[in-house]
Amino acid sequence: MKFVIMRENLLEPLQKITNICINKSNLPILNNILIKLKKNILFLISHNLEIEISTKIKLCKIIKEGEISVSAKKFLEICRNFSYNDIMEISLTNNRMTIKNNYISFVLSVLPSNLFPNFVNNKFLLKFNLLNFTLIKLIESTQFSMGIKDARYYINGMLIKSKKNIMHTVTTDGYRISLCNYKNLNKIPDFSIIIPRKSIIELIKLLKKKKNSIINIKININSISFKFKKTLFTTKLINGSFPSYNTIFNKKYNYFIEFNNNILKTAIKRVSIISNKNNIIYMNIKKNYAIIISKNEIEEIAKEKIKINYFGNNFKIAFNAKYIIDILNFFKCGFVNFLLNDDISSIKIENKDNPYNSYIVMPIKL
Structure with a gap:
């Protein structure tokens, strides 16, 4: 040689x-x-x-x-x-x-x-093309809530599903669920696969280096490959059934709260400076304003009052600040909506300007 x-x-x-x-x-x-x-x-x-x-x-x-x-x-x-x-x-x-x-x-x-190891070249069952920026959007919208070394191995990755020319990505770590829908896709076959977390992290690095390109995708029973112009990325798939998620996203909610995205994000970041190791933040919801509170084991306290658009009953909720910040960091909009029923039920978070992404965060019991 x-x-x-x-x-x-x-x-x-x-x-x-x-x-x-x-x-x-x-x-x-x-x-x-x-x-x-x-x-x-x-x-x-x-x-x-x-x-x-x-x-x-x-x-x-x-x-x-x-x-x-x-x-x-x-x-x-x-x-x-x-x-x-x-x-x-x-x-x-x-x-x-x-x-x-x-x-x-x-x-x-x-x-x-x-x-040197290599994947067995099984016959690919499905083949299709996808624009690079479409795949980036689907992954970046949901990757932050993938499970990490969870005993339920099937949540340590990302579900990618296509049905009737609509592609979904879904991730969950048991405490939050992220969903992205991408419509108007043509000639995409129906499929449902789970790609491991590590593979998603490496794949997005390659995708960001190949802007405005077409990705050739092939799927077989236990692996998927993404072909760029000169690079081929192949990964094993997770063999398992992803948790059902449609019911929770289609749930009806009684309370609707509108926040300014930047104001809410900044307030949570500020207040969480002194939060405990579990990043717990409390939020008192009242008519047209919310008080965000954090405290720790040595009785330090931080509070911030922000304006909101809300006219319902007063209540108090608690949640992991990191989970909310992960979502707000992804949003590039002026306002976000929180939908919930009470202080112990799940919180649905939506981007007012983007109906394709939805997020569910489980509250912390007070």
């Missing part, structure tokens, strides 16, 4: 794929990337048993085809530390990889390519 490449042509693709490599894994091969030279194309592949990212580079001179696995961290750091636009010669001799130019030389140990 031998090829010659300019540092800038190698560095950016290499940075895309190395995030998922597992440092200090019990399986040394998972710390590595696979380098493959085939048909005048350089392929770089990373894998962590859940996610596989591959990218291809044509801007290189291939002298001899072949493939080998090498430490992702070391290979990336070496490439970074060559000078701008350096020409790098990379070759494999006697089970050692040499990386050099006229002045610098590195020799690295390698592992055989046949040890």
Whole structure:
């Protein structure tokens, strides 16, 4: 194996794929990337048993085809530390990889390519295309409420569902639920899958680097792939049934409260400075105003009074400040609506200017 490449042509693709490599894994091969030279194309592949990212580079001179696995961290750091636009010669001799130019030389140990994991290429059941910004919107609208290491493994990810050309993303950690609907989609087949949390986090990084592009999506029984122009992202799916969510979002509410988004967000952030470790915030709702309160174990107290649009009965609710801030940070609107029935029932939060996103937060019992 031998090829010659300019540092800038190698560095950016290499940075895309190395995030998922597992440092200090019990399986040394998972710390590595696979380098493959085939048909005048350089392929770089990373894998962590859940996610596989591959990218291809044509801007290189291939002298001899072949493939080998090498430490992702070391290979990336070496490439970074060559000078701008350096020409790098990379070759494999006697089970050692040499990386050099006229002045610098590195020799690295390698592992055989046949040890490198790969997904079984099952026949894809569904294929369709989606605009990049559509997928970003669906993910960013709901990703913050995914479960984290929950025993109910099926909530440690994002439900992506398509039905009658309407696509949904739904996430929950048991204390809140986020829902995004995207309508007016054409020729999208019906499906329902759960993508793991780690995969969603890595996928959104790639999506943000590929603005205004079309993503080719393929789904089979246990994996999904997203193909960009030169990059292929593949992940395993979570096998399980996502909790039912339609009933709670279609519930009727008796009380309607309108807040100025920025005023509410700023007030909660200020007051929560002294909140306890559980981020508990109390809100006294009265006619046309609300008092937001926090306190802690050493009897420190913060209060702030804000104007609201409300004409119902007085009541008091408590909630996790972080859950509300996550939602308000996503909203880019002037006003948000809180819908609820009493101080112990769920709170539905909606963006007045965006009917496609809805959020449910469970209150804390007083």
